[in-house]
Every structure is written in structure tokens, then in C-alpha cells.
Amino acid sequence: MLAINQLDINIKTRKLLQDINFSIQPGELFVIIGPNGAGKSTLLKALTEEINYSGEINFQQQSIKKWTTAKLAKTRAKFSQHHQQDIPLPVNEVVMMGRYPYFTSKPNLKDLKVVSESLKLTEMSAFKDKSYNQLSGGEKQRVHLARIFAQLNNEFQEKLMLLDEPLNNLDVYYQHKVLEAVEGFVKKGNMAAIVMHDLNLAAQFADRILLLKDGKMVKYGNPKQVLTSKTICDVYDFPCKVMSHPLAQTPMIVFGEEKSTSIIQNINP
Numbered sequence: 001m002l003a004i005n006q007l008d009i010n011i012k013t014r015k016l017l018q019d020i021n022f023s024i025q026p027g028e029l030f031v032i033i034g035p036n037g038a039g040k041s042t043l044l045k046a047l048t049e050e051i052n053y054s055g056e057i058n059f060q061q062q063s064i065k066k067w068t069t070a071k072l073a074k075t076r077a078k079f080s081q082h083h084q085q086d087i088p089l090p091v092n093e094v095v096m097m098g099r100y101p102y103f104t105s106k107p108n109l110k111d112l113k114v115v116s117e118s119l120k121l122t123e124m125s126a127f128k129d130k131s132y133n134q135l136s137g138g139e140k141q142r143v144h145l146a147r148i149f150a151q152l153n154n155e156f157q158e159k160l161m162l163l164d165e166p167l168n169n170l171d172v173y174y175q176h177k178v179l180e181a182v183e184g185f186v187k188k189g190n191m192a193a194i195v196m197h198d199l200n201l202a203a204q205f206a207d208r209i210l211l212l213k214d215g216k217m218v219k220y221g222n223p224k225q226v227l228t229s230k231t232i233c234d235v236y237d238f239p240c241k242v243m244s245h246p247l248a249q250t251p252m253i254v255f256g257e258e259k260s261t262s263i264i265q266n267i268n269p
């Protein structure tokens with residue numbers, strides 16, 4: 001389990017996060033949503049200790065500060081929103097970076113097998129020998145996701161995958177493929193926390209959602225509890241309607257206002 005208690009992040013006089021409390025259970029796909037500047041990436045940075053915080057972060061019943069770097073490298077992995085754009089290596093070697101915690105000089109057979117499986121998972125096998133720098137934005141993104149899956153492919157339990165906007169640049173097919181792959185990962189008793197802007201994908205895939213605004217928790221619960229018309233319209237300051245998804249029966253958010261008939265008639269006389 002991952003348990004966050006009274007987390008605060010201040011930079012100089014600015015409060016980036018205030019009194020954040022939540023937990024992620026093994027088997028749970030957790031989604032963090034909120035408008036631009038809400039503090040979503042900052043929260044993930046706290047979970048990887050890239051930023052100073054006060055409060056408690058307990059991972060598997062132990063303060064994350066007590067974990068060794070070596071064990072964390074095999075138990076927790078993060079996909080960052082801004083990954084390195086220029087890497088003069090073939091795709092399979094970029095994915096092999098995820099296996100660096102597992103070998104010293106030369107990858108063993110298991111590492112090679114894991115890289116191949118991870119490339120398959122993100123449907124990048126056909127690109128394995130291609131130069132990373134020649135890939136499209138979405139393809140590069142899938143290489144880094146394969147790297148994260150490779151990093152956490154081991155016998156440890158209750159692993160934590162942190163993904164900061166992993167769906168940017170991906171078309172609808174790969175958005176669903178990636179979320180299904182993460183779902184497969186958590187179903188094995190692991191945990192994932194994903195920052196995303198697409199509320200409808202959050203509604204379809206999240207077990208629980210944390211909605212942040214201005215560094216504070218607005219709502220925390222299952223998609224039906226969090227994604228109500230009033231909350232979403234207020235937090236995003238935009239008109240919306242929440243309906244039931246006709247196929248998935250999850251909340252479906254439609255943004256915009258009803259156009260009056262006269263306007264529609266003027267457009268299509």
C-alpha cells in the first residue's frame with residue numbers, strides 16, 4: 001500500500017500542495033486529475049522525492065525515506081511528462097535502460113527477454129532496431145512506457161508505477177492499449193498513479209480518483225463520486241454535463257453549452 005499523510009509542499013512563500021491525504025491499495029489504478037497548475041506533477045515529484053515535502057509517504061508500511069535506492073529502483077518507476085528528446089540509441093537499448101538496476105556490465109538472458117516482452121506490450125517490437133531519434137512523438141512515448149514496464153518486471157510484490165500524462169501524443173488506440181497494459185500490471189497486486197487530463201478515460205479506467213485544484217484536494221473517491229456535473233463545472237470553470245457512458249456505464253463528461261435552435265439553423269440553413 002502507498003499511504004500519504006498530511007503532505008505539504010512549499011517553495012519559498014508559495015504553497016504548492018496543502019494537506020494531501022490518500023492511499024493506494026495493491027490492485028488499484030489511481031488517477032490524479034485537475035486543471036493546469038493544480039499540483040498534479042508536483043505530487044508525483046513528491047512520491048519520487050524529487051522535491052522537498054513535509055508529511056509522511058509510507059510505501060509498503062515503511063517510510064519511503066527508509067527504502068534503499070537499489071530496492072526502490074526495482075519497486076517504483078516513474079514516467080515523466082518531459083522525457084529526454086535526444087537519445088542517440090536504438091529503441092531496444094533505450095528500453096534496456098529500464099534494466100540497468102539488474103545488471104552491472106552486460107544484460108543477461110532475462111533482461112533481453114524482458115525488453116522484448118515490454119516492446120511487445122507497447123507494440124513497438126517492429127521498431128526495436130530503429131534509431132530512437134527518428135521516431136514520432138507517440139512512438140517515443142511508447143518506448144519510454146516500455147522502459148518503465150521493463151524496470152518493474154520482477155518477482156517483487158506491490159510495485160508502484162507513477163505516470164505523468166502518459167497519454168499525450170497517443171492516438172485513441174494506443175491510449176486504450178497503454179491503459180489496458182497498466183490495468184494488467186495493477187491486477188497482479190501492484191499499484192499505479194496516473195496523472196491525466198482526459199476525464200472520460202479517467203472515468204473508464206480509474207478505481208479511485210483524486211481531484212486537485214490550487215494545491216488542495218477537492219474530491220477523492222470512485223469515478224461516480226468525484227465526476228459530478230457540479231464539481232467538474234466548478235473546478236474547471238467550464239459548462240459541462242455528466243451522463244452515463246452508453247457502453248461502459250461509467251460517468252461520461254461532455255463539455256460545452258447547448259446551442260439554441262436559431263443558431264444551429266443559421267449555421268445549416
Ligand SMILES: Nc1ncnc2c1ncn2[C@@H]1O[C@H](COP(=O)(O)OP(=O)(O)OP(=O)(O)O)[C@@H](O)[C@H]1O
Pocket residue numbers: 011014016034035036037038039040041042043
Ligand atoms: N519548482 C517550482 N517553483 C515554484 N513554483 C513551482 C515549481 N514547480 C511547480 N510550481 C508551480 O506549482 C504549481 C503546480 O505545478 P504542477 O506542475 O504540479 O501542476 P500540474 O497540475 O501538473 O499542471 P499541468 O496540468 O499544467 O501539467 C504551478 O503553478 C507551478 O507554476
